Amino acid sequence: MLSARQRTTLYSGIAGWTLALCLFFPIFWMLVTSFKTEAEAIGGMNSLFFVPTLENYTAINERANYASYLLNSVVVSFTATVLALAIALPTVYSMVFFPTGRTKDVLMWILSTKMLPPVGVLVPIYLMFKSVHLIDSRAALIVVYTFGNLPIVVWMLYSFFKDVPGEIIEASRMDGATTLQQIRLILVPLTLPGIASTGLLSVILCWNEAFWSINLTSTAAAPLTSLVASFSSPEGLFWAKLSAVSSLAVAPIILFGWITQKQLVRGLTFGAVK
Amino acid sequence: MANITLKSVRKAYGIHEVIRSVDLSINDREFVVFVGPSGCGKSTLLRMIAGLEDIDGGDLTIDGERCNDIPPDRRGLAMVFQSYALYPHMTVEENMGFALKLAGVPERKRKEQVHKVAETLQLTQLLARKPKDLSGGQRQRVAIGRAIVRNPKVFLFDEPLSNLDASLRVRMRGELIKLHRQLDATMIYVTHDQVEAMTMADRIVVLNQGRIEQVGTPLELYRHPKNIFVAGFLGST
Numbered sequence: 001m002l003s004a005r006q007r008t009t010l011y012s013g014i015a016g017w018t019l020a021l022c023l024f025f026p027i028f029w030m031l032v033t034s035f036k037t038e039a040e041a042i043g044g045m046n047s048l049f050f051v052p053t054l055e056n057y058t059a060i061n062e063r064a065n066y067a068s069y070l071l072n073s074v075v076v077s078f079t080a081t082v083l084a085l086a087i088a089l090p091t092v093y094s095m096v097f098f099p100t101g102r103t104k105d106v107l108m109w110i111l112s113t114k115m116l117p118p119v120g121v122l123v124p125i126y127l128m129f130k131s132v133h134l135i136d137s138r139a140a141l142i143v144v145y146t147f148g149n150l151p152i153v154v155w156m157l158y159s160f161f162k163d164v165p166g167e168i169i170e171a172s173r174m175d176g177a178t179t180l181q182q183i184r185l186i187l188v189p190l191t192l193p194g195i196a197s198t199g200l201l202s203v204i205l206c207w208n209e210a211f212w213s214i215n216l217t218s219t220a221a222a223p224l225t226s227l228v229a230s231f232s233s234p235e236g237l238f239w240a241k242l243s244a245v246s247s248l249a250v251a252p253i254i255l256f257g258w259i260t261q262k263q264l265v266r267g268l269t270f271g272a273v274k
Numbered sequence: 275m276a277n278i279t280l281k282s283v284r285k286a287y288g289i290h291e292v293i294r295s296v297d298l299s300i301n302d303r304e305f306v307v308f309v310g311p312s313g314c315g316k317s318t319l320l321r322m323i324a325g326l327e328d329i330d331g332g333d334l335t336i337d338g339e340r341c342n343d344i345p346p347d348r349r350g351l352a353m354v355f356q357s358y359a360l361y362p363h364m365t366v367e368e369n370m371g372f373a374l375k376l377a378g379v380p381e382r383k384r385k386e387q388v389h390k391v392a393e394t395l396q397l398t399q400l401l402a403r404k405p406k407d408l409s410g411g412q413r414q415r416v417a418i419g420r421a422i423v424r425n426p427k428v429f430l431f432d433e434p435l436s437n438l439d440a441s442l443r444v445r446m447r448g449e450l451i452k453l454h455r456q457l458d459a460t461m462i463y464v465t466h467d468q469v470e471a472m473t474m475a476d477r478i479v480v481l482n483q484g485r486i487e488q489v490g491t492p493l494e495l496y497r498h499p500k501n502i503f504v505a506g507f508l509g510s511t
Contacts, residue, residue: 101288167359170326175373175424176347185372189363 027250034244041240056244064227066248073223073252076138077206080145081199087146088153089195093183096161097169107158114151118211129216138221141213145206152205153198160194161187200260207253224249276337276350276427276460277302278323283332285318285484292318294484295332300462305454308464309471310481311507316464317432319481323462324353324430336428347373352421353430356437358413360405366416367392367401373424387423394456395419411442418450422457431463435470447474468508472496480504 002010033041035052060066095103125144126135134140164187172186188195210225217226228249231242278300285293292315300306308316321327323334325346334341341349360369367388368375374384392398395415405413414434421429431450435443451474454461465471471478472492480487480495480503488500499505 165357165359167355167357168361171353171355171359171420172361172372173326174324174346174351174353175420176376177372181376186361190361 027254030243031247033240034247036240036243038238038240041238041243056241057248059241060231060245060248064230066227069222069224069227070252072138072141072217072221073207073225073249076141076145076221076223077203079138080142080149080206081202083142083146084150084153084202085157085195085199088150088157089183089188090179092154092157092161093179093187096158096164097166107155110151110154118148122215126215136217136220136222140216141221141223144212144216145209148209148212149202149205153202156198156201157191157195160191160198164190196260200257204253204257208250278428278460278462279333279335280319280323281333281335283319283322283329283334285315285322285327285330292484293322296484296486298479298486298489300460303458303460305451305461305463305474305476306479307471307475307477308462308479308481309466309468309507310487312466314481315484316466316481320353320430320432320462320464323428324351325349326353347376350427351430352424352426352428353432354417354421354434356433358405358417358437360413360416360420362405364404365401366397366403366405366408366419369405369416370397370420370423372420388419391419391423395422410438411446414438414446418453422453427460429457429459429461431461433465434463436465436467450474472508478508480507482507 034056035054036050037053037055040050095106129135129137129140168186168190169182172182177185207223208225210229213223213225214229217223228242228245231238231245278298280296280298283293283296284291296319308319310316318327322329325341325344329342336349336351361372364372367385370391371384371388374387379387388401389398392401395418397412397415397419400408400412400416405416408416414437417434434450435446438446447470450463463470463474475492477489477491478495479489482503488495488504490498495504495508499508
């Protein structure tokens with residue numbers, strides 16, 4: 001017989017694995033499908049056993065220049081994240097350490113921009129970028145992503161900075177640290193895990209963003225999400241190719257997330273500094 | 275040398291007045307204790323002198339110079355916080371040398387100064403440690419050391435002993451008095467503990483609801499309290 005503790009461990013282990021497998025299954029299925037022929041791909045369970053083929057990947061390679069889409073995704077995601085962090089750091093610093101009676105309202109107001117459905121501002125934003133000739137440019141995506149993710153970046157940083165005792169910042173002021181030095185030498189080192197996980201989340205959100213990338217880009221600045229979308233259009237759905245291109249699109253970010261997961265977990269469970 | 279003068283100094287948060295026209299002059303090398311019930315404004319007053327809170331009205335002068343709009347680090351003050359406020363990611367040595375580093379003191383000179391102070395506070399063995407590996411009393415000494423290294427004209431203490439256990443508190447009290455004699459500096463000390471006030475102060479400033487009730491030596495206040503509040507507050511010791 002198992003002791004009570006062993007049973008708890010067993011059950012929570014089963015529950016954890018079940019949940020993890022449920023979450024992982026779509027990615028697994030996508031990956032498996034990407035190695036099937038189109039006929040096998042729509043065959044459902046009948047095609048559980050098949051001879052893996054690389055023909056979908058070859059087809060994608062012939063039709064599109066993967067590297068160019070990848071480069072756009074990397075440049076746009078990381079630039080937008082760095083910009084969002086650069087804007088959010090001093091903003092949140094002042095909100096946390098020099099709050100006014102209205103700081104909470106400002107936070108709410110910042111978040112409220114996220115409550116607006118993006119499609120509601122599609123036309124004005126499209127026209128704005130058109131008038132400055134930035135349609136199908138990385139700059140347009142970077143601007144949209146930077147400000148689109150800013151509310152989330154601000155909110156996450158706010159919770160991390162809140163954990164830093166105000167007296168530590170005051171002590172550094174007494175020691176003669178300028179605002180920039182307080183941020184660079186005290187605040188950033190103390191909240192680095194939090195900043196890193198915020199940045200990582202922002203990169204992932206930018207990477208997977210499809211609405212704006214499909215609407216604002218076509219070829220020159222199109223990121224991987226646009227590439228994926230281009231495979232689900234006029235000629236109908238080609239599940240195997242769609243799976244292959246999706247696998248290619250998420251592979252870099254999954255790899256990136258896997259490498260940084262220790263940092264991410266540490267950041268998201270980041271507690272008191274003391 | 276450091277005389278501090280407050281002239282009709284005021285502070286309000288919105289319509290709520292926390293400091294109502296305070297006049298006070300603190301002499302060079304004096305050990306002055308601000309005492310009063312919580313919420314009386316003693317910490318706020320100290321933070322206004324430090325430059326961490328803006329002064330809404332009146333004048334603060336240090337050695338004859340008006341300091342209302344001078345940033346904290348240029349007032350020649352050092353402060354020891356209630357929570358010690360050590361930088362958790364720096365070693366004891368880096369903590370103590372931080373102000374010097376910011377001031378552009380070269381590394382060798384900085385090290386020399388830090389080691390000298392560390393020796394007087396018996397911190398030499400701990401210089402390589404991080405704050406989390408120190409006991410409460412040791413952290414307290416590092417916080418004091420960090421203040422001393424800057425060689426300030428005035429030391430400000432914001433309830434520095436309230437986080438220590440009773441026996442350590444008594445010992446640190448003695449060490450602070452000794453330190454005051456050694457350093458020959460002006461010290462302003464905030465506490466809500468009447469015993470600390472009575473045993474450490476050259477002069478006590480009793481505050482209540484943002485006003486000074488009475489200023490005087492411990493015995494003056496004890497023997498000749500100006501009103502019931504002062505008598506009650508110190509007498510309940």
